[in-house]
Amino acid sequence: MPAHAVGDPAVAGSAFDPALSWRLHPQVAVRPEPFGALLYHFGTRKLSFLKNRTILAVVNSLDDHPDARSALRAAGVDEPDEAPYLHALSVLVTSNMLTPKESQ
């Protein structure tokens, strides 16, 4: 699983639908690391890890795409390989790191 939240209990976010458009929550900061990235949410005070550079590229480009799946394709993640990435995105949605674009 390319994303992993530690420490704090989950704060319920939206349900993840890869056909919808998503973006990073405005209170989330991203720090690139050799293994991927650290994400910190200043509102929930939670830390998450992105465990590779591909998921980092996906997360950073979500805002440029009409839906999550096209962000995956643009980052070179094809359908047969997308399951762990969809799971990672759903983890980030559950912890409020990602938020639906419409609600902004």
Add this chain to the structure above:
Amino acid sequence: MTSVAPVPRLIEQFEQGLDAPICLTWELTYACNLACVHCLSSSGKRDPRELSTRQCMDIIDELERMQVFYVNIGGGEPTVRPDFWELVDYATAHHVGVKFSTNGLRITPEVAARLAASDYVDVQISLDGATAEVNDAVRGPGSFEMATRALENLAAAGFADAKISVVVTRHNVDQLDEFKALADGYGATLRITRLRPSGRGADVWDELHPTPEQQVTLYDWLVARGEGVLTGDSFFHLSGLGAPGALAGLNMCGAGRVVCLIDPVGDVYACPFAIHDRFLAGNVVRDNGFDNVWKNAPLFRELREPQSAGACGSCGHYDACRGGCMAAKFFTGLPLDGPDPECVEGYGVPALATERDKPRPSADHSRGKPIMLTLSTRPPAKPCNESPI
């Protein structure tokens, strides 16, 4: 053989160190209104060489550049610094979140209202007993009342999700459910951490650290009831008691790799529990700033090298506990490449029974010697046995 989740790979990355700490503890002052018997920084008196407001702001600027998301500010009692709130505001304005630990001294209704208005400040109230009797025995008379009043003020001001921070001891380990209920009552989150033999803790660790049976109780409680309870990942020495991953969190020693400590005079130590010359990496003022110390200090470079499992190499639990806590071993006089004093396989017990050379503290800021109040259930035989007055 069952496959292992990719988490260990991340741990290996972390063991080689990151360009900036994930989390940093900053003791702003050694001054404290309390004199807890187990204080890991031996706090009491202010150090006259304490960093100035400007020097603290320079550190915050560096942390912002390094993208350190937040600092855990402590002490001493950090709120006794006259510039404390100024520094908190400066940090949050520079995208460095603040989580500060306090005994509650300055958390008045007015301060609580101010804190409730900020998204970037988190408050952690220290409490080491779910009852005044158990708490005040280690933290001093009146400290339970002071802490709970602070929690009441925060709750009344609408401050969401304060933390109640508990160091688990022999005397409060049976109160975990009570702590949880107390936290729930204030809309707060419970955080429990391990008692370290650091600072003045070295003097009371033998009497206060949980017994082997209590360690098992603690572990079982964490697995069964620990969801929603924070631990600062501090119980990784207990990981071997159950299945891999049963304990939530990273469960590794991050000293000098992903965490460190800055003390009130700018000295940088490998971790908050290792304030001793042996773990001193450098000084932010003398050694060209924090970034340089973090990246280049010989001590930190050494800690990021692969560590020897030493005497633990043949133990089946080594992958789980990684030999336990460096500071716990050091301050109890055990070899760093041997078992943790609270090793779940019981190897710590005979090690503690041998002749040990406990290191002398490098510094002591105590205002005299704090005395642990005894928890007695029987009245003393003669009144003068209890009180010299």
